[in-house]
Structure formats: C-alpha cells, structure tokens
Amino acid sequence: MADSSAPVLLGCDFSSSPSRRKPVVLALGRREGLRVQLTALECFDTLAAFGQWLAQPGDWVGGFDLPFGLPRELVQALGWPEDWLACMQHYRGLGRDQIRAQFAAFCRARPVGGKFAHRATDGPAGSSPSMKWVNPPVAYMLHAGVPLLLDAGAHLPGLHAGDARRVALEAYPGLLAREILARRSYKSDDRAKQTPDRLIARNDVVHALEMGQTRLGLRLKLSHAQRDALVQDASGDSLDAVLCLMQAAWAQQRHAEGDALYGLPQRFDGLEGWIVTA
Incomplete structure (x- = not known):
C-alpha cells in the first residue's frame, strides 16, 4: 500500500483549448519508495472544469506539460x-x-x-x-x-511562493519518452497516423516504466485495465499524463530527501522556469 499521508501525485497532459475529443488528461497516483501506483485517470473538457478541480482543497505535487515561463x-x-x-x-x-x-x-x-x-x-x-x-x-x-495554477494558489518552486502543500512543476513527457524510444514516435492525433508501429512504441514505453528502466529509477504499478488503456489510447494523451506523473514522483522523492526545489537546479533563471528532470 502507498502511504496515505503522502501528497497525491498528478501528471497533466494539458490542452489550451480542451474539448470532449481532446480533453485535459490528469493521471493521479501515489509513491511508496521507488514504486508509483497509478490510481486514476481523469479528463476535463473545459478549462473552467479543470480550474475548479485544481482549486479544490487537497495536497498534491503535480507535473504539468506546459511551459511556466517565456525566454x-x-x-x-x-x-x-x-x-x-x-x-x-x-x-x-x-x-x-x-x-x-x-x-x-x-x-x-x-x-x-x-x-x-x-x-x-x-x-x-x-x-x-x-x-x-x-x-x-x-x-x-x-x-x-x-x-x-496561480488562481488555485499553487506553489511553483523557484518561481512563485504559493501554498506549499500544492506544488506545481513544469514537466515534459517527451523528455522521458525519448529516453526509452530514441526517435520512435508513439502517438498522433491524426487517425491516419495511428499505426501499429506507434502502438508497439506505446507498449514499449509502458513496459519500460513498469520495469523501472529509466534514469528516474522509479517503477510504475498498473492494473491490467490501466495498462490496456494507456497502450490503446492512440493520441498518447493518457500516456503523456502518466509520463508527467513519473516526473512528479521523482521530484517529490527529491523533496522528501530534503531538496526544497524538488530536484530543479539550484540556480535556474527565475523568469524562464525549468523543466523537472531536465
């Protein structure tokens, strides 16, 4: 069992114009040691609905696939x-x-x-x-x-002091996916490009995460149904949310070991921001 007192972990595959066809996808989970349990996948087809979820009371550490700053x-x-x-x-x-x-x-x-x-x-x-x-x-x-994130009162380490129990980090699923697949593509929103090769690539990403075969050193724990859902989602949105979840878990582990910046560099540009695990 994961430690129920630990903050919820979340990974977010974000869309600036969400819809029923292309929602914001949230992967929720918990970390126990080097294992990360995926507990749920949630979808939001409006920004307002997602903002309401973020603003709810609750402790979390999240990796969000969107930039937190400009050059x-x-x-x-x-x-x-x-x-x-x-x-x-x-x-x-x-x-x-x-x-x-x-x-x-x-x-x-x-x-x-x-x-x-x-x-x-x-x-x-x-x-x-x-x-x-x-x-x-x-x-x-x-x-x-x-x-x-600002309206929800989130804390953005190194950028903005908010509620320290609700921590938002800039994540990037492509960084972790490339480590596993090199240049192989694993997703497409274009139905014509949702090929068997991309399905095999998604399966390879999920397998590598389950086996802990990334430099994060964490193992993803899934049910059979969750595994099927991640592999079968040809858009890659669910898998991207889980990749961000793993980056958030790594950051939360760093913080638990005493790193106030959640694994971000000690000196990064506080205007531009930094992608966690980069």
Whole structure:
C-alpha cells in the first residue's frame, strides 16, 4: 500500500483549448519508495472544469506539460516585466491575437534558423520554444495554464511562493519518452497516423516504466485495465499524463530527501522556469 499521508501525485497532459475529443488528461497516483501506483485517470473538457478541480482543497505535487515561463531574451526585447509574477500577470491580460502578433513581429526581425528565442531549459530538455504559437501552440498553453495554477494558489518552486502543500512543476513527457524510444514516435492525433508501429512504441514505453528502466529509477504499478488503456489510447494523451506523473514522483522523492526545489537546479533563471528532470 502507498502511504496515505503522502501528497497525491498528478501528471497533466494539458490542452489550451480542451474539448470532449481532446480533453485535459490528469493521471493521479501515489509513491511508496521507488514504486508509483497509478490510481486514476481523469479528463476535463473545459478549462473552467479543470480550474475548479485544481482549486479544490487537497495536497498534491503535480507535473504539468506546459511551459511556466517565456525566454528572457523575448521578454527583454518586448519590454515586458522581468519579474516572473508581473510578467505572467501582463501575459494573461493579452488576447491570443495580441500574443501571436507580437511574437510574429519578434520572429520577423530575426535571421532564418534563429527566429525563436529559447529558454535555457530547452537545450537539455529538447523542448519547443515556449513562444511558439503553432505546432505545438505552447505559448497558448502557458497563457491558459499558468493563470489556473496561480488562481488555485499553487506553489511553483523557484518561481512563485504559493501554498506549499500544492506544488506545481513544469514537466515534459517527451523528455522521458525519448529516453526509452530514441526517435520512435508513439502517438498522433491524426487517425491516419495511428499505426501499429506507434502502438508497439506505446507498449514499449509502458513496459519500460513498469520495469523501472529509466534514469528516474522509479517503477510504475498498473492494473491490467490501466495498462490496456494507456497502450490503446492512440493520441498518447493518457500516456503523456502518466509520463508527467513519473516526473512528479521523482521530484517529490527529491523533496522528501530534503531538496526544497524538488530536484530543479539550484540556480535556474527565475523568469524562464525549468523543466523537472531536465
């Protein structure tokens, strides 16, 4: 049995425009030692419903697949506040059209091959620039997601002091999936690309997590039904939520061992943020 006094762990596969077809997916679990038990998968087809869930009383440590900050280079070029909270409050006040227009103008002024500004974490994590507004639209994910975390009173280590019993960390499922699969693809929202090879790849990811075959050193514990659900979800959303859950479990383990920053680097840019386990 997992320790019932330990905080709930959660992994979130986020969508900036959730729907019944493409919801926000939450993987809930608990850690006991080096084992992580998946207890539930929950879906939310509106941002309001997800925000209400986050705002409920309860202790948790969560890994969220959305950027928590913008590149310092971009923020300075636009003349936005360089304090993280002030920058986020300014950003949430903009509409998506305004964000796209300002970011596109920034990119137009830069040379081919270097259009986007990057955060320091993008290199080691292999993540997309948090200012991208298409493929994937992570700039809109930040715009939609971080305000929900702030409104829920969450604590973002190294960025924002909130309720220390509700800890939000920036996670990235692709970082852990690449460690297992290298360059093999395991998901697609396009039905025509939901191939047997991708199903085999999802099965390989789940097997590696169950066997503890990642540098996180944690083993995922699943029921047969949960395992089938993760492998059969061709969009990869459920599996991505579980990958974020494992990153949150690693971070919670670091904190239990005395690391106030949940495994984040001791010195990272407090405007840009950092992806946990990168």
